[in-house]
Amino acid sequence: MKFGVITFPGSNCDQDMIYVLKNVMGCQVANLWHKDHDLQGCDFIVLPGGFSYGDYLRSGAIARFSPIMQEVITFAGKGGYVMGICNGFQILTESGLLPGALLHNDHQKFNCKNVYLQVQTTNSLVTSAYQKGDVIKIPIAHGEGRYFADEKTLQSIVDHDQILFKYCDAQGNITPESNPTPDFNPNGSTMNIAGITNSNRNVFGMMPHPERAADENLKNTDGKKLFESILQKVLA
């Protein structure tokens, strides 16, 4: 399986993602450039974190119009695998490849820290190696990560088992929405949603950074299983 990691101007997690895929997971990786129209035969496209085009408008709002994104949208439409992390997730919702939107955090501040996620489904390419209900520690770093969707969309996401991860506490408790606290839900996301997939289950988006929890030197490898999921499923 060949991965393609896109560099937009302002991407700053592209090299981290390439490092994990290449040096930690031992995969073949191409670094794709935003001005190109060529996906170089990649099987799995990653949109990394960062501040694409400065994100001075809405995060991801400009990036969706970049030349390479036209190819990514076509690729995803044909069932190709696409994953967006943080700014990548924002670009995917802006392009309509994933439902919903990512609003400013409820506390209106950028927030970087370790958070806990509960795995909601193993029926996806990126979560298959986890157990449902697993609690994993993954860092976040964003100012606009509050997941929002209208009720109809939410219902459909739930009905189709599209929620990948929810924010929770270290023990896996998820607070009732009526009483959100920052320890449990770091940005005020609806239903504590931290990551989703589309109804065809080939496009994935999440605000937390699994690539920041995959290198043993950093003493947290809870995110490594996400990459192992992809490789295991493909090999099987």
Next chain:
Amino acid sequence: MSESLTTVDTAKKLGILPEEFEKIKEKLGRAPNFTELCAYSGMWSEHCSYKNSIKWLKTLPKEGPHMLAKAGEENAGLVAIGEGLACAFKIESHNHPSAIEPYQGAATGVGGINRDIFTMGARPIAQLNSLRFGNIDSDRTKWIMRGVVKGIGNYGNSFGIPTVGGEVFFDDAFEQNPLVNAMSVGIVKEGKTISATSYGVGNPIYIVGSATGKDGIGGAAFASGDLTEDSAKDLPAVQVGDPFQEKLLLEASLEVIASGAVVGMQDMGAAGIICSTAEMSAKGQHGMKIYLDKVPTRQAGMQPYELLLSESQERMLVVVIKGQESIIEKIFDKWDLPCANIGEVTAGEKLEFYFEGEMVADLYADHLVLGGGAPQYDREYKEPAYYAEAKKFDANSIPQPKDYKEVARFLISHPNIASKRWIYNQYDSMVGTVNMSTNEPSDAAIVNLKDSNKALAVTVDCNSRYVQADPEIGTMIAVSEAARNIVCSGGVPSAITNCLNFGNPYNPEAYWQFVGAIKGMSAACLKFSTPVTGGNVSFYNQCKVGDKVVPVFPTPTIGMLGIVEDKKHQTGIGFKQAGDHIYILGNVFVDCINSSEYLYSYCQVKNTPAPNFNLEEEYQLHQLVKDLIRSKVIQSAHDVSDGGLICNLLESGFVRQKGFEINQTMDGRKDAFLFGEAQGRVVVSVSPDQIKSFTEVVKKHTLFAESLGIVTNGEVKVDKDNWGHIGDFEKKYLNSIEEKLN
């Protein structure tokens, strides 16, 4: 030149002294015109010329076995770190801009220091900052703090380099004039750096990056005067930052340097184009012809002096090898950055500036720069009265507190000691996937060098209160604490960068503090073999309140780089296992409460001497800790600093929700035992099966290890008194600053 010549009156208005004006006339053989005078005003400002500090800065130790570029030679110091890698690092202040416009002031401080690193060809991999604010309960401080933190965060986060460490200190002394010091650390392959130089007659000169606007004109001169109530009128002197442009400039600059088409490169910081052209030309001993009307501008109608002095951010001056123009033009086009050929290198030493076909300034590069013609002054200094007054302090006048637990709760929730997470959670500390301290907190931040066995240990330290109490000892303590933090984390101190924040140099008492600090820094840096690689001086940190001038606490911030020679040496502060034994190392029998947070904030006794300190014992302590770590006989190490022993123990407990049971075994004041801030002490925890080897290692050294007690599963007990659960202290520790700001 058609522009009319200036007089000494105009010179005074631009901050140039009459004798300096004479010096300029003598060199030029005539009076300068207004554009030329502006060039001198920028270049001979305190900020660019170091005219009132350079004589003392020259006395700092600069030699070291790992030095690749010494202080003043390049934009930042360069140190060899092994395996063919070098580290460029530097700290710089942005105090005055942050006092007027906190958000942009702090943001552009971050931008500027990072450009100093990547203009050398090094890729920044870690940032730190050292911040000082006024009283956290005042509205002004909250406004400044919110702006500064957001500015640092928004700029650094978007730029994409992790903020891995820092320090924050609150005191009324900084109410009007906060200190905002930003440090950047970068990595480059040895031999692949590029110099800020210019040579090769006919080589083209490019300005690249953002277009030039009227922002920041006279910024260097602005930073070189007293901050007054009228300073808000200087708002246009504060620059505006664009981290997205900086990110593009970083990538494009590193690509251009790697292409081999570049002779020299320098970022545009203080005093803009005039500073870069003068410094590069002086260094390369060549001249330049610059056509100012070719500089891409943001607005119409900019005058030559504005183009020369503009401090618009995210710009570089690049001297390119003739014939290779298309290589660099292509790279900047790839990154969608403006790139304009604005002149060429000439023979001789003249800097000639043209505008719309006419010469507007005819200057000598060397005469403008530090180390060349820029003035250098001796300043008088005098011991202030408060210093002798402090020495009269007698600890016997302080009664023991009735309730030690209450004091501990006071200290752990004091803004100077409590968790700064409200601040650092707004910074991306993990981008780059190099921060090894996120999941194992340590006294210094450990930064991973990917695909190497080594890591970096970095820290910024200075207790301004100690320096106020005694500039010489206080600064020795700042260097020692930085080194101690690095040693406790498993590193070996390598070199320092400094940011010297002081009052008005023409005030003999403020200058006395500066001189003392330099002497103390020299002594400590020699002892630890950590040469000074550069940094910056920020004078005039004081404010006129009514008719009284109040200087800030003198603050020589130390940014120290250390090498972790083997990642296995990394050592955290956190207690690991209940039952582990707790020892205190160093000079443990000192009965000292001087200048402690306890004495200053709880007892409200403000003017006392610096805490107990002995440079030789400090050095011996570092050797002992280093040996213990390498012998693998300790579980954790944490130095005793602000808030004394009790805060040290609580912080070590918070990491894994462990408590401790300790007893005071030595004679002396109990408040000094628990809350005193005598220097040269480190607490370590040792598992029961390590005790024998631990004792053997300690025996080889000259210092004591005194047993304090054991680690518990959460219970905190002091001298048999039950103080409750560690979690209750942690709540106070985590929430006290947040409660004030949210």
